[in-house]
Amino acid sequence: MNTVYVLGGAQSDFERNWNKEGKNVIALLKEVMEDGLRHVKLTFSDIENLNKENRVACYVGNFIAENYIQQGHLGALLTEVHPAFYGVPSARYEAACASGSVALDAACTKIKSGDYDLTVVVGWELMKTVDGKTCGDILGRAAYYETEGRNVEFPFPKLFGKLAEETIQKYGIDEQRYMDDLAKIAVINYENGRRNPLAQTRKWFMCYEQASHRGTATNGLIGRKLGITDCSQVTDGAAVVFLASEKMVEELGLNKERVPVVKGYGHRNAPMLFHKKMADAAPSRYLLPWTRRAILDAYERAGLGAEDMDVFETHDCFTSSEYAAISAFGITEPGKEFEAVEDGRISFYGDRPVNPSGGLIGCGHPVGASGCRMFLDLYKQVSGNAGSYQVKRADGSIPQNGIMLNIGGTATTNFVFVVGRKLAGA
Amino acid sequence: MKSIKTVTVIGANGTMGRNIAAIFASFGGARVYLISRTTKKSEEAKEKAFMSVRAECIREKMIPRDYSSLESCIFESELIFEACAEKWEVKCDIHLKIAEILRKGRTDGGIRRIVCSGTSGLSITKLSALYDERQRSWFFGMHFFNPPYQMTLCELISTKYANTELFLWLCEYAKSVLGRSVVKVKDSPAFLGNRIGFQFINEAIRMAEKFQYNGGIDYIDAILGPFTGRAMAPLVTANYVGLDVHKAITDNLYENTRDYAHSTFVVPQFVNRLIEKGNLGRKSGAGFYKTVVHDNGMKLHLVYDIQHGYYREIMKYVFPFAEEMVGALRVGDYAVAFQRLTANHSREAEICCELLLKYVVYGLKMVEFVGEGVHSADDAMAAGFNWCPPLAMIEAFGGIEVFEELCKERLESSVLKESGFGNLINHVEKSRYDYRRFIKAER
Numbered sequence: 001m002n003t004v005y006v007l008g009g010a011q012s013d014f015e016r017n018w019n020k021e022g023k024n025v026i027a028l029l030k031e032v033m034e035d036g037l038r039h040v041k042l043t044f045s046d047i048e049n050l051n052k053e054n055r056v057a058c059y060v061g062n063f064i065a066e067n068y069i070q071q072g073h074l075g076a077l078l079t080e081v082h083p084a085f086y087g088v089p090s091a092r093y094e095a096a097c098a099s100g101s102v103a104l105d106a107a108c109t110k111i112k113s114g115d116y117d118l119t120v121v122v123g124w125e126l127m128k129t130v131d132g133k134t135c136g137d138i139l140g141r142a143a144y145y146e147t148e149g150r151n152v153e154f155p156f157p158k159l160f161g162k163l164a165e166e167t168i169q170k171y172g173i174d175e176q177r178y179m180d181d182l183a184k185i186a187v188i189n190y191e192n193g194r195r196n197p198l199a200q201t202r203k204w205f206m207c208y209e210q211a212s213h214r215g216t217a218t219n220g221l222i223g224r225k226l227g228i229t230d231c232s233q234v235t236d237g238a239a240v241v242f243l244a245s246e247k248m249v250e251e252l253g254l255n256k257e258r259v260p261v262v263k264g265y266g267h268r269n270a271p272m273l274f275h276k277k278m279a280d281a282a283p284s285r286y287l288l289p290w291t292r293r294a295i296l297d298a299y300e301r302a303g304l305g306a307e308d309m310d311v312f313e314t315h316d317c318f319t320s321s322e323y324a325a326i327s328a329f330g331i332t333e334p335g336k337e338f339e340a341v342e343d344g345r346i347s348f349y350g351d352r353p354v355n356p357s358g359g360l361i362g363c364g365h366p367v368g369a370s371g372c373r374m375f376l377d378l379y380k381q382v383s384g385n386a387g388s389y390q391v392k393r394a395d396g397s398i399p400q401n402g403i404m405l406n407i408g409g410t411a412t413t414n415f416v417f418v419v420g421r422k423l424a425g426a
Numbered sequence: 427m428k429s430i431k432t433v434t435v436i437g438a439n440g441t442m443g444r445n446i447a448a449i450f451a452s453f454g455g456a457r458v459y460l461i462s463r464t465t466k467k468s469e470e471a472k473e474k475a476f477m478s479v480r481a482e483c484i485r486e487k488m489i490p491r492d493y494s495s496l497e498s499c500i501f502e503s504e505l506i507f508e509a510c511a512e513k514w515e516v517k518c519d520i521h522l523k524i525a526e527i528l529r530k531g532r533t534d535g536g537i538r539r540i541v542c543s544g545t546s547g548l549s550i551t552k553l554s555a556l557y558d559e560r561q562r563s564w565f566f567g568m569h570f571f572n573p574p575y576q577m578t579l580c581e582l583i584s585t586k587y588a589n590t591e592l593f594l595w596l597c598e599y600a601k602s603v604l605g606r607s608v609v610k611v612k613d614s615p616a617f618l619g620n621r622i623g624f625q626f627i628n629e630a631i632r633m634a635e636k637f638q639y640n641g642g643i644d645y646i647d648a649i650l651g652p653f654t655g656r657a658m659a660p661l662v663t664a665n666y667v668g669l670d671v672h673k674a675i676t677d678n679l680y681e682n683t684r685d686y687a688h689s690t691f692v693v694p695q696f697v698n699r700l701i702e703k704g705n706l707g708r709k710s711g712a713g714f715y716k717t718v719v720h721d722n723g724m725k726l727h728l729v730y731d732i733q734h735g736y737y738r739e740i741m742k743y744v745f746p747f748a749e750e751m752v753g754a755l756r757v758g759d760y761a762v763a764f765q766r767l768t769a770n771h772s773r774e775a776e777i778c779c780e781l782l783l784k785y786v787v788y789g790l791k792m793v794e795f796v797g798e799g800v801h802s803a804d805d806a807m808a809a810g811f812n813w814c815p816p817l818a819m820i821e822a823f824g825g826i827e828v829f830e831e832l833c834k835e836r837l838e839s840s841v842l843k844e845s846g847f848g849n850l851i852n853h854v855e856k857s858r859y860d861y862r863r864f865i866k867a868e869r
Contacts, residue, residue, distance in 0.1 A: 013863060022652070022867030027758030031862060080757075194605070203578060203605065205452040209483035216482040 001112040004262040005249045006379045006419060007042075009121075009241040009372070010035035014200040014364035017128045018236045025069060025126055028238050029081045032122065036240035041252070042118075044084035050118055051088050055248075057116045058090035061103030061123035062368035067138045068129050078122075096142035096408030097317065099123060100239070100371020101267075101415035107243050108262055117248040123372030124238035135234050139367070142409045144272050157223025157231055159274050159410045160318035163287070164225050166278055167323060170287055171335035179225060181341045182319035183212035186229045188347050189316060189355055193362025195348070195389040200235045200364030223318070230319040232360035239372035241379070257423050260382045263401065264302030266294035266416035274410050285334045292328045294414035295405065299330075302401075302418040306330030309418075310399030311381045311391045312352065313374040315407040316359040325405055326354070348391070356381065356391045371406040371415065378402040378419040428595065430540075430603075434459040434499040436508045436520060438490075442544060443509035444471035444478070445574050450507070451475070451484040453604045458488045459499040465492045479575050497527050500539060507568065509544040512674065517548060521556040528561050536560065540596065542568035546620060547678045550613045551585045563589040566596060569617055570606075571810040572667075579810030580606035581617045607809035610798045615682040616675055618796045619806035622789045623813070625687055626781070628676045630660035633777060635694040638732035641741055643714050648743040649778045652866035653751050653763070655814025655822070665707040665714040669700055685795070686844035687788055696732050705730075712737070747775035748869060755867035763865070764823055768832060776836070782819060783833050787841065789816030790850040800853050814864035817857035822865060826854055 012032045018024070037043060050056040058078055065071045075091035093103040100123030107119035127135055139156055140149025149155045164182070168175050190206035193199035206229065210219060214227030221227055249256055270290035271277045277288075286292040299305050312329055316322035326337040331345065331352045340346050346354040357363045357377045360370060380386040384398040391399055401420035407413060435447040438460035450456045460468040460475075468490030476485045491499055500506055506524060510516050524541060531537040538561055543553050550567035557565055567583030580600050584593040601608040611618045634646040641648075647659035656663075664672045673693050680691035700706075700713060707713030716737050718726040728737040747770035754763040767779055789803040797803055804815035814822060820829045830851055833842065841847075 013860070016863055020866075021863070022752070022756060023758060024756055027756065027867070030758035203576075205479045205481055205575070205605075207452070207455070207481070207483060210481045213483060218476070218480045218482045 002114050002245055004108045004111045005244045005246065005256075006260040006262065006375075007040040007242040007244050007249075007252075007254075008036075008379055008383070008385065009239065009376045010039050011198050011239040011369075011373050011376055012237045013198050014235050014237040014366065015198075015202065016236060018126055019128045025065070025071065025077070025124070026080050028124060028126065028236070029078065029122065032124070032238040032240050033081055036242060040242045042242070044082050047082075047084040047088065047118075047120075051084070055117040056088055057107070057110055057119050058085065058088055059103040059107040059119060059121045060090065060092040061094075061100035061121065061372055062092055063094060063096050063099045063125060064138055064141060065126070065368075067141070069126050095413040095415070097315065097365070097367045098371055098406045098408035098413040098415045099368040100373070100375070101406040101417070102371075102413075104241065104243075104371060104375055104417065105265065105267065105415070108265070111243050111245050114245070117245040119243045120240065121243065121372055122238060122240040123369040125366035125368035126236045127234045127366060128236050132234070142412075143274070147273060154222055156410075157226055157318065159223070160320050161224030161226045162274060163318075163324065163410065164320040167287055167320065173335070173338065177338065178323075179214075180212050181338050182226075182230055182323060183208055184341050185316065185319040185322050185346075186211040186361055189322075189359045189361035191362075192348055192356050192389065193358025195356075196358050196363055197388060199358040199362050200233060201358065201362050226318060226320065232317050232365040235364040235366050237364060237366035237369045237373070239369045239376050241372050241376050258383075258421060260379050260419050260421050262417060263304065263420050264298040264300070264416075264418040266297030266299075266301070266414070268294040268297065268414050270412050270414065272409065272412050277410060277412070286328060287324045287334065288328060288411045288414075291325070291405065291407065291411050291414045294416045295328050295330070295403070298403065298416040298418050302420075304401060304418060304420075308401050309352075309403045310393055311356060311378065311402040312346075312354040313357060313377050313402065313404040314354055314359065315370070315374075315405050316355060316361050317365060317407070319361070321407065321411065322354065322359070324411070328405070329403065348389075351394065353391045356386065356389045374404040374406055375417055375419065378404055378417070382420050428504060430454060430456050430504045430599065432457045432459070432503045433505045433507060434461060434496075434503040436461045436496075436506065436524075437510035438462050439467040439471045440509055440511070442570060442572060442574070444475040445572070446507060446509055446544060446570050447471070447488060448475040448479045448484060449570070449574050449604055450505075451487040452479040452481055456487070456505075459495070459503065460488055460490050461493060461496060461499060462490075463492065465490050468492065478573060496523065500524060500527050501537070503539060505540045505542065507542050507544060512546060512548070514548060517543065517545065517553065518556060521553055525557045525561065529558055538564050540592070541565050542596075544568060544570060547616050547675060549615075550583045551587075554585050554587055559587075562587040564592060566593060567613065567617075568596075568600070571619065577810055577812065578605065578607045579609065579619055579806055580604070581609050581611045581619060581806070581810075583611055583613050583617065585613055607805050609802045609805045611802070612796050614796045616679050618792055618802060619810035620675055621679060621683070621796060622785070622792050622803060622807060622816075623811050624672065624675050624679065625690055625788055626785045627660045627664050627672065628693065629687075629690045629781060629784070631664060631697060632690065632692070632694055633781070634661060635696060635732055641743065642730075642732040644729040644740045645743060646777075648745065648748065648869065649774050650781060651748070652868040653748060653755060654778060654782060655819060655861070655864045657812050657866070661714045668707045668709055669697055669713050670706050673697065673701060685791070686841060687784075696730075700730065715740075745772065745774045746770065747772060747778070752867050752869055755865060758862075760822060760862060760865060761824065768823070779832070780836050782823075783829075783836055784841065786816040786819050786829070787833065787837070787845050787847065787850065790854070791845045794850075800855050801858055804857055804859055808859050808864070812864070814861050815857060815859050817854065818859040818861035818864065820854060821857055822861040826851065
């Protein structure tokens with residue numbers, strides 16, 4: 001199988017509300033595509049030329065544009081972005097909030113197989129077109145809607161609130177301590193978001209006191225024990241990533257040893273219904289055994305372990321999901337996640353930095369874009385392109401390897417990528 | 427060097443006072459004494475302030491007081507922020523009081539505190555002269571924009587007496603602790619952001635008067651709407667900030683500055699008449715615009731007709747250039763949108779283009795006069811007004827060559843000559859802001 005190289009890409013500013021700006025999805029995609037091409041030093045005519053030899057394809061990650069903007073057929077929609085996409089193979093991939101990852105997966109596969117030399121992956125979602133409650137209801141379709149979503153106000157915060165309760169119960173941890181640790185997770189993500197010039201919350205104020213006091217006028221309870229500060233926020237956005245074959249990398253005159261590569265992936269689906277998921281997990285030491293399995297698959301495929309990971313991007317749709325991810329990544333033993341939170345290991349300057357981008361809570365969560373955004377952030381970190389939020393290893397060098405976890409539903413679809421450079425040292 | 431643990435905000439019952447107090451209490455993590463005429467007013471301010479940063483946790487950090495506690499509050503604070511009414515007599519009175527308290531100190535010899543005025547128009551140097559020599563070096567201007575949580579601009583003003591090291595420390599504090607977009611500006615009337623912003627707005631108002639037979643107010647706003655790089659059209663903005671406030675800032679600039687745009691700071695007579703009638707804008711229910719709610723709940727949006735002197739329904743102007751721009755912007759074709767603007771020679775497109783070019787030129791000129799570095803006007807207009815900033819606007823027009831050519835073709839030669847246009851152009855750099863987010867696809 002061929003190596004998959006990561007050339008880079010671009011992310012839109014997650015602070016922007018495209019509906020308020022009066023702009024539609026084509027505007028969003030044009031901007032991010034132009035920015036991405038500029039970053040990887042390619043042009044639309046390069047796409048056109050590659051397509052003449054059938055060497056390029058596009059992969060679109062999106063959850064549910066049909067509901068947010070009444071638009072389907074999203075692969076073909078790219079032809080409206082630029083005529084260079086006429087004739088280019090392109091289709092939409094969907095796995096709820098892991099849509100970006102399944103699009104990336106398809107794009108990687110076609111490079112591995114040697115079918116294409118360049119694959120363009122764009123994940124996007126426009127969510128600010130509807131009010132909060134409607135938005136929550138639409139997102140409910142990522143669960144088993146008939147059973148878990150219909151007629152429930154904000155179904156997902158409630159499901160992840162249940163996950164919080166299951167965590168407390170499974171590991172017999174002190175509730176207050178656990179809730180305070182969730183608040184710490186929120187604060188770390190907000191702090192990280194402040195460093196990221198494209199983060200939704202970069203100008204927002206957050207502190208531990210605010211995040212740890214739930215049930216107040218400015219931090220209302222929304223998902224059982226979870227407050228607003230435990231939730232990632234809805235936003236609009238897109239992220240584009242360009243993947244390439246070795247041949248393409250050579251043609252571009254890049255140093256193969258320095259361009260980041262996809263080292264491994266993992267993809268496992270857990271039972272759709274939350275209660276079945278929990279029943280299925282009961283014998284396991286892990287709260288989310290299929291999430292853990294997907295991560296182990298990725299490590300195995302990469303020939304690496306948790307100890308080799310310099311940076312993590314996880315799916316903190318809620319603080320309770322980041323908490324569970326800590327042991328799933330192998331940062332701590334299951335049930336000991338609090339150690340990594342309380343010792344600051346997962347903070348920006350810790351030895352296991354999680355979400356230097358701000359994650360879903362700090363950077364924002366346009367659902368179909370998040371997988372691509374995380375993947376792009378891993379690329380930025382391991383290539384030294386993360387600018388104001390560049391993570392450094394203890395010796396001051398840039399990270400060699402990073403791992404991301406992107407989940408769909410209540411950790412139903414679990415998608416993991418390991419991205420890194422071949423050579424150690426910058 | 428220092429840390430700010432306690433702040434006293436004087437005039438905390440005003441909108442700016444309480445919202446600035448919330449910035450110190452939240453990002454700054456400081457305890458904040460709120461001082462108003464009565465403790466009750468300070469208590470009311472406290473209840474509103476935390477909502478402005480959406481964080482209840484700062485509520486207990488704010489301590490309501492009245493002027494009788496001024497002395498003890500000052501003793502306990504590292505920083506005193508004055509946010510009183512924008513009148514010399516009022517501010518003078520307060521600063522003399524603070525000066526007196528500091529001079530006496532706890533014991534003989536007095537104490538020294540960082541004192542900042544939030545004035546938007548008065549001279550910082552003149553205010554600093556109210557203090558004795560020792561304290562004077564610790565006096566600065568710290569100009570926030572409304573609402574401060576959303577508008578992150580903070581203009582910082584030093585004086586010839588100031589302790590430079592402390593000033594630089596304060597700039598860093600405002601930037602990295604308070605999360606402000608800091609711009610160091612000279613002690614010049616209205617400072618940087620308001621000078622550029624109100625020049626543009628007042629020129630638009632003057633245009634409304636000139637074109638009163640074409641519709642006036644709503645006509646000009648339809649020409650300079652959100653598709654020209656702002657959240658609100660210019661006369662809507664003046665209506666929002668208040669015509670009295672607009673006049674105060676603009677009059678100040680007319681009286682105390684001399685630049686090539688001097689005549690554009692004259693406030694038209696019809697505005698004076700509206701102010702005399704108490705039609706100050708949104709806050710008084712009527713101004714340039716007026717919203718009438720019928721018994722059946724239906725809202726009617728009216729505009730002041732300059733020609734006839736009454737309110738009438740807003741007209742739905744359809745200008746081909748604007749329609750084409752909005753259509754192109756909707757699908758992200760920025761270059762097409764600006765080509766449509768510059769290629770269209772209707773009167774409306776020409777007014778639009780001319781005012782945008784003038785805005786950029788004036789912005790660049792003010793960088794020389796008031797700002798520090800070519801990017802300072804960009805910071806001011808993006809973070810203080812949410813307008814497409816000057817350097818970014820050059821890029822929106824298609825780059826420096828296109829812009830230069832347009833200016834030479836469209837602007838009066840006197841503007842080019844008196845602004846030192848050639849020199850301004852030579853100093854243009856790539857903007858740090860992305861113009862695309864400011865140029866809306868909205869009329």
